Amino acid sequence: MSLRDLIDHLLGRQQASATTAKHRLQLVLAHDRSDLNPELMEQMRREILEVVNRYVELDLEGGDVSLETEERTTALVANLPIRRVRDDVPTPEASVQ
Amino acid sequence: MAGPAPVTASSSRTVLICSGKGGVGKTTLTANLGIALASQGMRTAVLDADFGLRNLDLLLGLENRIVYTAQEVLAGSCRLEQAMVKHKQEPNLALLPAGNPRMLEWLKPEDMKTIVGLIKPHFDIVLIDAPAGIEGGFQNAAAAAEEAIVVTTPEVSAVRDADRVIGLLNTRQVEPIQLVLNRVRPKMMASQEMLGVTDVTDILALPLLGLVFEDEQVIVSTNRGEPLTLNGSQSPAAIAYNNVARRLQGEEVPLPDPTKQRRGLRATMRQLMQTKIF
Secondary structure, three states, X not given: OEHXXXXXXXXXXXXXXXXXXXXXXXXXXXXXXXXXXXXXXXXXXXXXXXXXXXXXXXXXXXXXXXXXXXXOEEEEEEEOOEEEEOOOOOOHHHHHO | OOOOOOOOHHHOEEEEEEOOOOOOOHHHHHHHHHHHHHHOOOOEEEEEOOOOOOOHHHHOXXXXXXXXXXXXXXXXXXXXXXXXXXXXXOOOEEXXXXXXXXXXXXXXXXXXXXXXXXXXXXXXXXXXEOOOXXXXXXXXXXXXXXXXXXXXXXXXXXXXXXXXXXXXXXXXXXXXXXXXXXXXXXXXXXXXXXXXXXXXXXXXXXXXXXXXXXOHHHHHHHHHOXXXXXXXXXXXXXXXXXXXHHHHOOOOXXXXXXXXXXXXXXXXXXXXXXXXXX
16 A cells, blocks of 8 residues: 555545556456356355355355465465354264265 | 578577557567667567568568568478568668468468578577467467567556466466566656556566657657667667667666656655555
8 A cells, every 4th residue: 555545545535546457457367367257266155155164153244255366376365254163063074974 | 691600599589579468569669679689789580470460561661672471481482581671771680571461371380480490590589579369370479489578558458468478478388478568657657547567567477678658759750660779769768678678688777767757846746655655
């Protein structure tokens, strides 16, 4: 964030267009580079949430799974707020079946 | 090409000039860089690989001197020396013109390798002007390249397309890939209404080979068919292209800072506003 961005933010002004451009590019490139279509992305998001949800109770509204990219490396970033740990966590033996 | 003895193939370089997006300045860079390298003593060949929409001949002012093209060379109906158009004012530079657009129908990556293989022994460096896009024409042009220069402008669409091209070059193991940031408007960059230099280099993760400011003289020189680097012009773009040529040969030439182009209170304020605070 630059000083201009901060002042814009404090005054409730629209941020400089270069900042917007950078953010939009980073997002679109993460998807371009991963070559995952939105449908597959959504399916993966659902399955990840499903698996994690078996162990801990998640706040499904606040959850977010997205692709981020930096230095030409793309990472899958999951931000999953946990409500509470489940009491009935499946044992390793049970989950093998 | 009668003249200096052929050097071994491995000692000359083959550089692809590409961008993905059209209209960002590939051909202008090829023409100016070609002339600049030649004037700095490099025996330089420029190869127009944009067979569909050829323009390199026009920017170099050689359009009226074309007799044969890459097409006749490949067909074996003329010798390479007959097709290469030597620049009158800069005899170190020669152009191999693109043939008929119908070449697109049959041209294969192997053909490009053949052409470049024929040219290489006679020159120190071969610049290949790639077509826009990432389809067959680009793939053909890339087939014969060892290294690449990616041209982009500080605009979202140009940067996105450049990223695509870089991905393709990576899979082809083209190395090194360097970046030329073209048509930079210092004033807009300073007021953060244009993507900054580090914004672009961070996103594309390429070393910066050159920074070219928006310059009306480029249009004037295009009109005349005389690249800016030909006549010792001291306009900002001419200086930038000459510096790209020097850096390409390994010389260390400092890059300008677009945000420090203007002096005075307003410029100082602009710079202050750009300070990264976190």
